[in-house]
Amino acid sequence: MSTPGDITEVMALDRLVHEPARLLILAVLSGAKLVEFGFLEQVSGLSKGNLSSHMSKLEAGGLIEVKKSFRGKRPLTELCITPAGRRALANYRRQLATVMQGIPAPAAPTKRRREE
Amino acid sequence: MSTPGDITEVMALDRLVHEPARLLILAVLSGAKLVEFGFLEQVSGLSKGNLSSHMSKLEAGGLIEVKKSFRGKRPLTELCITPAGRRALANYRRQLATVMQGIPAPAAPTKRRREE
DNA sequence: TCAACTAGTTTGTAGTGCAAACCTATTTGT
């Protein structure tokens, strides 16, 4: 039961969100009002450069907002997700759910579990 | 409740599978023993060239097998998923499930339930 | 003063996805 889950929907996935690094960023942002650049750098494991460029793309796409200020005398960059960002993320999640229905479940043929 | 669903797992996603076009191909292959190139071309909506190159990558990665033969006098290319391909797909699905737990659900601001 | 650190941005490059052009053989039209 449940809908067939049209797998061709996978082709409609938002590439801006689909990129793992950016999806991670959005997911983290969705759970807080304001997130510091440095914090994101640590939880994501991304290099500063990489993070910076993904940040710019998300900002250019209107999915996040970037606020630059100072803490004491040092620069501080903070990110927050926009309403459009939340929508994009929720939409992406919905599509993922649809897509997952088109992928056969773990199959679980034997009891062994191997991972690498 | 339910496990926290470590969102950083998103960084470990298999890029060979993560690409929408290839995920679609794998999903289709997982539901049949042997699939014709032309059929795949139609259901995916991919151009022949694009399909061909994704096919090559999946083959190079050992996720599918490509069998070339003739039907009557015309060339016929058929694809089938390998055991490694099935494992990769199942593994990807598992990771996706984990990742989805890290993405906030549809937000459901009101009580309405929308399905489409 | 000068080295080292903080907080990011810009640059360079290898790799990717995509469609257009191409290829070879077969079939159809005249």
Next chain:
DNA sequence: ACAAATAGGTTTGCACTACAAACTAGTTGA
């Protein structure tokens, strides 16, 4: 018989992307 069209793909060319290395600008410590 010969040209044009079609089938079934592959190769090429290009615009774009993710990533790390190199860079910039200000700050703190010695």
